[in-house]
Amino acid sequence: MRLGPSPAQGGYAAGGKNVWSSRRRVRNHPSLCRLGKGRFPIAIQASSPAARRGALLVQLDVFDGPLDLLLQLVVRQDIDIARVSLASVCEQYLAYLSLMEALDIEIAGDYLVIAATLVFIKSKRLLPPPPPPFTDELACEASDAEEALRERLNAYSHFKAAGSALRERFDRNSAYYPRPPPDAVGLTQRYMLDASTLAAAFRRVLENASAKPPVIKRDTYSVIVKMNWALAFVRRHGPLAFSELVAGCQTLEIIVTFVAILELIRQRKISFSQSHAFADITLAPAAKNHTEHLAESA
Amino acid sequence: MAAEPTTDKQLCVATLALAHEVRAALEELRGAGGERGFVLREVGGGWLLSSHPDCRDDVERFLLPPKTFLSQASLETLAIVAYLQPVTRAEIESLRGVNVDGVMNTLQQRQFIQEIGRKDGIGRPILYGTTDFFLQAFGLQSIAGLPPLPEGAPTRIAGSVVPLPLALAQ
Numbered sequence: 001m002r003l004g005p006s007p008a009q010g011g012y013a014a015g016g017k018n019v020w021s022s023r024r025r026v027r028n029h030p031s032l033c034r035l036g037k038g039r040f041p042i043a044i045q046a047s048s049p050a051a052r053r054g055a056l057l058v059q060l061d062v063f064d065g066p067l068d069l070l071l072q073l074v075v076r077q078d079i080d081i082a083r084v085s086l087a088s089v090c091e092q093y094l095a096y097l098s099l100m101e102a103l104d105i106e107i108a109g110d111y112l113v114i115a116a117t118l119v120f121i122k123s124k125r126l127l128p129p130p131p132p133p134f135t136d137e138l139a140c141e142a143s144d145a146e147e148a149l150r151e152r153l154n155a156y157s158h159f160k161a162a163g164s165a166l167r168e169r170f171d172r173n174s175a176y177y178p179r180p181p182p183d184a185v186g187l188t189q190r191y192m193l194d195a196s197t198l199a200a201a202f203r204r205v206l207e208n209a210s211a212k213p214p215v216i217k218r219d220t221y222s223v224i225v226k227m228n229w230a231l232a233f234v235r236r237h238g239p240l241a242f243s244e245l246v247a248g249c250q251t252l253e254i255i256v257t258f259v260a261i262l263e264l265i266r267q268r269k270i271s272f273s274q275s276h277a278f279a280d281i282t283l284a285p286a287a288k289n290h291t292e293h294l295a296e297s298a
Numbered sequence: 299m300a301a302e303p304t305t306d307k308q309l310c311v312a313t314l315a316l317a318h319e320v321r322a323a324l325e326e327l328r329g330a331g332g333e334r335g336f337v338l339r340e341v342g343g344g345w346l347l348s349s350h351p352d353c354r355d356d357v358e359r360f361l362l363p364p365k366t367f368l369s370q371a372s373l374e375t376l377a378i379v380a381y382l383q384p385v386t387r388a389e390i391e392s393l394r395g396v397n398v399d400g401v402m403n404t405l406q407q408r409q410f411i412q413e414i415g416r417k418d419g420i421g422r423p424i425l426y427g428t429t430d431f432f433l434q435a436f437g438l439q440s441i442a443g444l445p446p447l448p449e450g451a452p453t454r455i456a457g458s459v460v461p462l463p464l465a466l467a468q
Contacts, residue, residue: 064370064371064374064394064396065394065395065396066395066396067394067395067396068395108396108397110395110396110397114395152392152393152395154450155393155451155452156393156394156395158447158448158450158451158452159374159377159378159381159393159394159451159452160374162374162377162378162380162381162447162451163370163373163374163375163376163377164373165377165445166373166376166377166380166436167368167373169436169437169438170366170368170373170435170436172351172437173435173436173437174366175351175354176337176339176348176349176350176351176437177348177349177354177357177358177361177363178346178347178348178349178434179347180361
């Protein structure tokens with residue numbers, strides 16, 4: 001069986017994105033040939049009107065993420081998660097992804113991560129161990145990766161089952177109807193209003209709107225001004241403590257000065273030292289040549 | 299008649315009766331309701347009077363309730379929150395292998411889950427847990443009433459999910 005012409009394929013050619021270079025081989029792979037026989041979670045309807053127009057209608061089970069897809073593939077094999085070889089479902093997983101892509105379904109990165117893991121596990125399975133004295137350093141990693149994936153699959157399967165159990169519980173419980181909670185109607189408040197109050201309110205709004213234009217208050221302290229002042233001060237008085245710089249200042253002014261100092265340090269106009277955390281900070285003008293060097297490079 | 303579960307204590311206060319008297323009366327009502335089209339149930343930490351499930355069709359013809367649908371994704375996510383709460387989004391995502399933002403928002407809108415705090419640690423992620431409405435909607439008296447998960451399923455031991463199949467660990 002071949003995946004015949006479909007509008008989606010045209011879309012693929014136009015889009016030009018290609019995740020696997022071996023996509024064509026994957027498409028013709030035997031695992032896809034099992035499509036119609038229920039081995040794969042995809043059914044193809046050839047007898048629909050769409051098929052007669054030359055389009056192929058493919059029905060996909062909707063999977064809830066890569067773990068869900070992988071779990072379904074494993075479950076289809078009727079093997080316990082603890083014993084199934086994840087490499088054995090690798091091809092089917094890839095085939096499904098390539099079908100998703102052919103149908104222009106967006107494949108999330110999460111799917112690709114697991115695909116990569118599966119391919120890695122499988123490649124390690126297929127390759128014979130290297131002859132001594134060489135050792136395969138990644139062999140352990142492959143079995144670790146398989147174990148980790150198996151563990152995730154196992155954890156996911158538990159919550160999938162728990163989710164189904166919750167659904168049953170919810171459905172059973174839906175048969176009971178308690179009194180519905182009171183709706184907002186009971187909370188409606190009534191006011192005594194008439195048109196004149198409304199008109200008065202509107203007039204007030206208009207008056208307020210046409211009143212004086214808004215005034216933006218100038219900042220009491222500006223970082224730029226403080227920067228210029230602090231730089232001049234530090235240059236004139238040499239190394240001094242930050243506490244001296246802000247002696248007698250209000251909290252806001254100290255904060256603005258501190259921000260200004262930070263900016264000056266970032267611009268390498270001022271150097272600083274501090275003996276230990278929370279100790280006073282000593283400020284000094286940065287080495288002259290360094291500043292000039294920066295100025296040249298800028 | 300209350301729309302939300304009423305606790306024993308509230309009933310004691312309202313009826314000026316002793317706890318055991320209230321309890322006995324409730325048990326009597328619970329036994330009697332079945333033949334009258336209503337049932338008294340113990341859900342969500344209190345008592346709630348509901349229509350009998352046998353009358354479901356009649357009640358629905360009258361109330362015309364909206365069809366409630368819970369997607370597979372919602373249920374799985376809800377199960378993870380219910381069993382592992384308090385749980386972070388990252389923990390849920392690593393268990394489900396997909397982004398759960400949309401599902402979590404839906405579950406919050408439907409008031410099945412709520413934010414119950416923040417985790418101490420990097421980024422202080424939000425912790426989620428189930429609501430009282432969740433208990434009511436699923437006919438549970440408390441979270442302890444959830445059927446236990448089979449052995450080998452992830453559980454929360456001393457704050458972390460064990461075993462840790464988390465992509466986070468990578």
